[in-house]
Amino acid sequence: MISDEFKYPLAIKGEMSDLKKSNAGHHYFTLSSNDSSISCAFFINKNTKNLDLSTFNQEEVLVIGSLDFYITKGRFQVIVDDVDIYGEGALKKSIEKTRLKLEADGVFDNNRQITKYPKKVGVITSPKSDAFKDVCSKLNERYPLLEIHLYPATVQGKNASQEIINQITRCNANNDVDVIMLIRGGGSLEDLMPFNDENLAICIYRSEIPIVTGIGHQPDITIADYAADNSMETPTAAAVYISPYQNEILQNIDTMVESMNLYIVKYIENKKNVIKYIKPNLERINPSKVIEGNRNLYHTLNSRLHETIRLKNEVLKNDIDSYVSKLNITKQILLNIYLLSKKEYKNTLDSFKNIFIDLIKNKKSLIKRLSLEIQSCNPKNILKKGYGIISNKKGKLLKTIKAVKITDEIIIELQDGKVEIGKNNSKKLLD
DSSP, X not given: OHHHHOOSOEEEEEEEEEEEEOTTSOEEEEEXXXXXXXXXXXXXXXXXXXXXXXXXXXXXXXXXXXXXXXXXXXXXXXXXXXXXXXXXXXHHHHHHHHHHHHHHTTTTOOOOOOOSSOSEEEEEEOXXXXXXXXXXXXXXXXXXXXXXXXXXXXXXXXXXXXXXXXXXXXXXXXXXXXXXXXXXXXXXXXXXXXXXXXXXXXXXXHOSSOEEEEESSTTOOOHHHHHSSEEESSHHHHHHHHSOOHHHHHHHHHHHHHHHHHHHHHHHHHHHHHHHHHXXXXXXXXXXXXXXXXXXXXXXXXXXXXHHHHHHHHHHHHHHHHHHHHHHHHHHHHHXXXXXXXXXXXXXXXXXXXXHHHHHHHHHHHHHHHHHHHHHHOHHHHHTTTOOEEEOTTOOBOOXXXXXXXXXXXXXXXXXXXXXXXXXXXXXXXX
């Protein structure tokens, strides 16, 4: 009856618990809602998406499947075809996916410096919210000098994220605040979804003005918190973070004034001691005393200078006379040496001249004698006496009868020319 009644696949919402996995890869779990529950079986052949059900355990899920009656144990169970996160679980899954994407893109790397003593703060929130009242109260209590500029925006609903983006853009365009506070009170995950918007996170990242968030209550954390320069657990905590405490400032001022007074007193005492120490020195270098002392010193030094100059002049005069006398003696000695050297030079020169003349005569005689000897040894002169020079055609001298016998043509050089004689007794005058 049950099987016939539920012929079509069912969609059942509930919280997954008691998840078990068999050795074969089948999953078994319980689906609960309030005080009711039903068993479920997800067989491996149905898990075509290769889902890891351990990520769904203890989460609210939506199960698609068919109803079955397990006769052996007399109980109903759902044969599961598909499983997915439902409700806040689905939202959390979507938020985590967006967070990972933005983290990879560097959108969470903001670290803009927030001034220690801001003059103006821009608050983006609903003007009627308790969060805005709490923030204003806390800022006025801690730092009344801080100007609060409200940039109104809805912080819940479909258009909330775009309104917040518009106000952040407006803050940057006006550029009249030192820091931006993005705040709202607590709420459900659905209420806080505008602060998980990807475009809002990018807008926070691109802001030129530092942004501090105070969204919801601990442990609520949104993507806007990750993108901000600093995120606090609550709006009030954000107000405390950006504002210095006036009592601490006044205490610091008192401490500084006290330190300055002590420094001034110490400085004056130190200068008094310095004056006390240098006063004798000042007396000693009194201009009138210095002038008088220098006048007397001048006269004394002037007298000493003139006396020194006089003595030096006398010494120099005596030295000059001595040098002149020595110079005259040296001059006479040098003159005598010069005259003697000049005479010796002339004698030496005459001696060298006579030596060279004799040498030249001897060389001329030697040349004449050698010339005669050379002429007497000249082969041409010997030929005049009736001698002849016998050679072959190549000019080689023939000195023996044997050499003449083996030569075809011989050449005989006489006083007045050469004649060639062949073996056939032919004769030819060469020149």
